[in-house]
Amino acid sequence: MYHKEKSIQIKNSASALYNNLCVLRIAPRRLTYFTVVHANVVNMVSASWDGLNYSHRQLQSKEPNVATSTSLIMQAAFCVLTSRDLLVVTSQKGIQMYESDGSIMVYWHALETPETPTEQAVFARGISGVWENYICVGVSSGAMLVFDIPSKGSNITLSEVLHEHSESITDMASECSGSQECIANLVTADDVGNLCVWKSGEEFQLLNKIPGFDMSCSSVKLWKGTVVAGYGTGQIRLYEAVTGILHAEVNAHARWIYSLDIAPFSGLLLSAAEDSLVRVWHLTMTPETNSVEIAHLHNECVTDTQICGAKFCDGDGYAFAVTGYDLSEIIRYVQS
């Protein structure tokens, strides 16, 4: 179904972090951006569609002062909003927002760090752009920061802080089908597997809370009102977002799941885990019976590699890219 294509070499290897690959397709310029986190650096590659041009850029985590040692980055993700795209980088010290090509930093938000280190680590993790012009970022305390993004410029403001999760946020995702009919447009996940479903607005509204089973939910997606969640046990679960009804449960992987992605136009699902396997699935919705089904399509094994990021490169799922711990390349697969 898929075959391996030429890999893209990156300047450093990928770190073992959840969802450690982000892809942004710039159709007008026939380019795709890839971001991979390595310790305190974000490696950005801009690849032309003809496969001839690659340009690299590195973004560093912002240091508050020289005396402290470097701050590790937890995640980097593109946020696609109606009026603009931004690249958000979250670290132990705070949140940085850049123009999507990484050229200019437009906003910096420092996390409150106590004077003496506490038992709980402090960091930001979990990033999502939400309709219409919000960017949400999670924090290790369980808090969610909601930023209001103007259509251009750097006048970004903190609009709200939400306190529904009591454990560290792991990932969040907005409704990716493009449909305006979905009531819920954001899902957030935490380290004990609790899922919160939201409706965005001047004041975000909590629509539902789906309890976890004491196992970290490391990656989450939201498509056509269905939450797709990946867990540390290697399981994938499909829930109806607004009601919390469990549609399906898959014993998908033998180790911790690190990344999920959905190709919104075709309903293809990508899952990747520490067991060195990437799996492609197909989701089908039957609105009449309100059922969702998942079928397995394809496996790829990245030998001896714990995978930490996997994303489709386009909305149909024609191609996908994979990163692994200690690997200095982005591996690409294309449909045969």
Next chain:
Amino acid sequence: MSVRTLPLVFINLGGEMLYILDQRLRAHNTSEDNSEKGVWSENDRRIVMNDIVSTLFSKSFMDELLKPQKLYSHRTMKTVLTRIAHTSIMRLNPASMDRLYELMVMAFKYQVFLCPRPKDLLLITYNHMDTIREFVKDTPAVVNHVDETHRKIIEVYSSLPEGEFQLLRQTLLIFFQNMHVRVSTFIKNKIQNPNGRFVLTTSGPVPHGTDVPGLIRTFDNKGKEVRRSEFPTGGSYTSPVREGSFELHGQRVLRLGLNMYTVDHPEETHTSKIPSVKADDSPNLLAKEELNLLARLMGSMKVDSVPRVETRFRINLFNTDQEEEQAEASGGAVGSSFDVINIQAMQDEQAATQLAQIAGQFEEHAEKPETHSVNKGDDLLAMMDDL
């Protein structure tokens, strides 16, 4: 990232260090040119193990490690571990210490990488502690230190949720990133590939708490299962084995963390670097935070009075003295060189107190301009080099 890594790092790296030293100490003068001064007696070996274990597991040192703090650079870890090794009558030249450190780190990297569940990091740690207890079983006082530490670790870590352990594991993996030193015993046992990467199989038992992959279950709106189907997993997985014990004593079940070295096979500890990988280019200056930690750790190490012996026993991790010298000359040994001749206990204590005082001054004068503290940093580094 995690602020609870240090106790596990030191116990596991220290454990690997002790496994290697134990193998070297038992070997009957296997150096090709008889360069090791004399054969180690049973008594000598016991003294060395007791000295190192009692320093590593001393209350003051462990208490310092248990404070929530970041994991810093390899340079700091190596400095502290070298100091621990040298609290005994044994000496290692810089080239041998470098090789020892590479072995320790690659072994621990292997264990963390293959750890089935993040929580199993504790079982790996307990495996190290169980073996260490065996090394010092004839000295009840030292066994007590190990037991006390074990109890503290159980107290601090047992209740952590799985997500926190994974964060801890991810922090460790970042620390080990890009290290692909080939270790001959790993290659021989087929757990490492010739390119330095560890082998990850898609077969065998799944971790405790995970289901064997392959099943899809579909439910209706009432929660009733309406269909089951299977998919090909591309691997051959089996049910989990029984869970190991997290108590002070017990069957750990997991084999990661047990001693991989056997007596009379010194070639097992041969290492080679991959030519293409560039050397550690961490900056010379350590950040103030890191210097503070270093000073605190060195200051907290309890140095029992070491007998004034004129000759120190040297351990060589290479085949001959010449090989060791060549390794050192070729730039293998980074950092300070140690005086092979006596370092008296008195001086150590003084040096340690002075270090702690300087560290204290850092905290008081936090407002001073950066250039000033950089100079102080240089002083502190110079002091460390003299130890």
